[in-house]
Amino acid sequence: EIVLTQSPGTxxxxxxxxxxxxxxxxxxxxxxxLAWYQQRPGQAPRLLIYGVSDxxxxxxxxxxxxxxxxxxxxxxxxxxPEDFAVxxxxxxxxxxxxxxxxxxxxxx
Amino acid sequence: xxxxxxxxxxxxxxxxxxxxxCTTSGFTFSSYGMHWVRQAPGKGLExxxxxxxxxxxxxxxDSVKGRFTISRDNSxxxxxxxxxxxxxxxxxxxxxxKLLLLWSGSAACDYWGQGTLVTVSS
Numbered sequence: 001e002i003v004l005t006q007s008p009g010t011x012x013x014x015x016x017x018x019x020x021x022x023x024x025x026x027x028x029x030x031x032x033x034l035a036w037y038q039q040r041p042g043q044a045p046r047l048l049i050y051g052v053s054d055x056x057x058x059x060x061x062x063x064x065x066x067x068x069x070x071x072x073x074x075x076x077x078x079x080x081p082e083d084f085a086v087x088x089x090x091x092x093x094x095x096x097x098x099x100x101x102x103x104x105x106x107x108x
Numbered sequence: 109x110x111x112x113x114x115x116x117x118x119x120x121x122x123x124x125x126x127x128x129x130c131t132t133s134g135f136t137f138s139s140y141g142m143h144w145v146r147q148a149p150g151k152g153l154e155x156x157x158x159x160x161x162x163x164x165x166x167x168x169x170d171s172v173k174g175r176f177t178i179s180r181d182n183s184x185x186x187x188x189x190x191x192x193x194x195x196x197x198x199x200x201x202x203x204x205x206k207l208l209l210l211w212s213g214s215a216a217c218d219y220w221g222q223g224t225l226v227t228v229s230s
Contacts, residue, residue: 044220
């Protein structure tokens with residue numbers, strides 16, 4: 001099973017700042033099958049990025065994904081108030097698919 | 109528009125059983141693989157089970173293998189999760205989720221239901 005480790009656990013930033021979230025895999029992620037989700041309190045997860053760097057439909061271009069192999073990054077270029085939430089990475093190239101433990105992005 | 113609506117959650121005693129349903133609309137259900145993913149209170153996301161678009165292939169997390177069964181009725185656009193031998197560790201919000209890609213076995217999930225809460229308690 002591929003273990004995904006996200007860092008930091010909590011990130012405290014202000015609106016307008018840039019956020020960089022990390023996701024490290026215990027082994028190489030097959031075929032770049034790496035996604036990022038946003039989850040606001042009381043809501044279901046929302047797909048942001050798939051295939052490492054492809055934005056899902058309707059996702060603003062301030063969200064971007066990058067990386068390869070075992071190291072991946074979600075960048076939010078300029079934080080909006082609605083971006084403060086929990087973010088999860090997911091690998092879906094190897095069975096079982098797995099999620100990271102999440103990074104909480106909070107307002108500083 | 110795409111909609112996924114889970115139902116069937118509730119309070120069940122340890123050792124009991126429950127069947128969850130996920131009723132879908134707004135897309136060709138029979139063309140997409142579907143997942144169940146759960147989230148224990150205050151915790152992260154845990155994948156539970158996957159079924160291929162035609163129901164021919166099913167996969168389970170080790171934590172539920174032999175106790176949970178995923179199935180689908182493409183004529184009713186509905187996904188199911190039959191859960192048995194439930195324990196407190198199964199307490200969670202259960203989400204159904206649709207794969208992004210047609211006829212795929214490996215893809216991200218582009219639509220999720222709102223979730224249904226299963227509480228296992230005596």
